[in-house]
Amino acid sequence: KAGVTQTPRYLIKTRGQQVTLSCSPISGHRSVSWYQQTPGQGLQFLFEYFSETQRNKGNFPGRFSGRQFSNSRSEMNVSTLELGDSALYLCASSTGGDYGYTFGSGTRLTVV
Amino acid sequence: GQQLNQSPQSMFIQEGEDVSMNCTSSSIFNTWLWYKQDPGEGPVLLIALYKAGELTSNGRLTAQFGTTRKDSFLNISASIPSDVGIYFCAGRPDRGSTLGRLYFGRGTQLTVWP
Numbered sequence: 451k452a453g454v455t456q457t458p459r460y461l462i463k464t465r466g467q468q469v470t471l472s473c474s475p476i477s478g479h480r481s482v483s484w485y486q487q488t489p490g491q492g493l494q495f496l497f498e499y500f501s502e503t504q505r506n507k508g509n510f511p512g513r514f515s516g517r518q519f520s521n522s523r524s525e526m527n528v529s530t531l532e533l534g535d536s537a538l539y540l541c542a543s544s545t546g547g548d549y550g551y552t553f554g555s556g557t558r559l560t561v562v
Numbered sequence: 563g564q565q566l567n568q569s570p571q572s573m574f575i576q577e578g579e580d581v582s583m584n585c586t587s588s589s590i591f592n593t594w595l596w597y598k599q600d601p602g603e604g605p606v607l608l609i610a611l612y613k614a615g616e617l618t619s620n621g622r623l624t625a626q627f628g629t630t631r632k633d634s635f636l637n638i639s640a641s642i643p644s645d646v647g648i649y650f651c652a653g654r655p656d657r658g659s660t661l662g663r664l665y666f667g668r669g670t671q672l673t674v675w676p
Contacts, residue, residue, distance in 0.1 A: 554604050
């Protein structure tokens with residue numbers, strides 16, 4: 451079956467702009483999580499959605515937001531981009547039960 | 563929040579050698595996961611552990627869920643060039659406000675010389 455699909459793969463934005471990233475989970479998976487990966491901080495949890503509800507949120511400013519649709523697809527939005535937001539943004543999906551998460555290939559965001 | 567200490571940070575080994583890496587936490591986890599990440603890609607799940615003391619293998623990979631529930635170990639036997647990559651441990655506490663959240667180690671960069 452198809453894996454986790456993230457679009458776009460690469461993105462270049464200017465400081466102050468906003469960006470929306472998309473994630474399509476594995477069919478049947480109802481949980482979608484987002485992580486930010488940087489060389490300095492490693493993998494940091496952003497938020498998790500399960501059946502369209504945000505179940506958990508990491509320690510990121512309010513500029514980072516997300517949502518999940520009825521088909522389990524998820525989007526995350528970053529407003530007023532800063533240089534420090536440059537990172538690989540990873541989406542992971544799961545059935546929501548006690549199983550490992552499957553990651554997508556990520557969206558590489560560069561803020562200039 | 564929970565901190566995961568993963569060691570070693572990097573390893574340079576010769577093809578055919580065995581590899582060991584570990585991860586420790588200050589808190590208890592209910593699930594331990596081991597991932598491998600190649601450049602430009604997302605992490606790929608290697609082994610999932612759900613019970614204290616559990617020992618699980620996946621080919622040449624063997625991982626263990628520590629009995630204290632605060633650590634986990636990954637061993638790779640007879641390494642080959644395609645084992646090159648970054649290996650991450652991840653723990654999931656699954657309690658209250660941490661439901662569904664994974665905490666990651668900083669990774670072990672593995673280099674295999676032919």
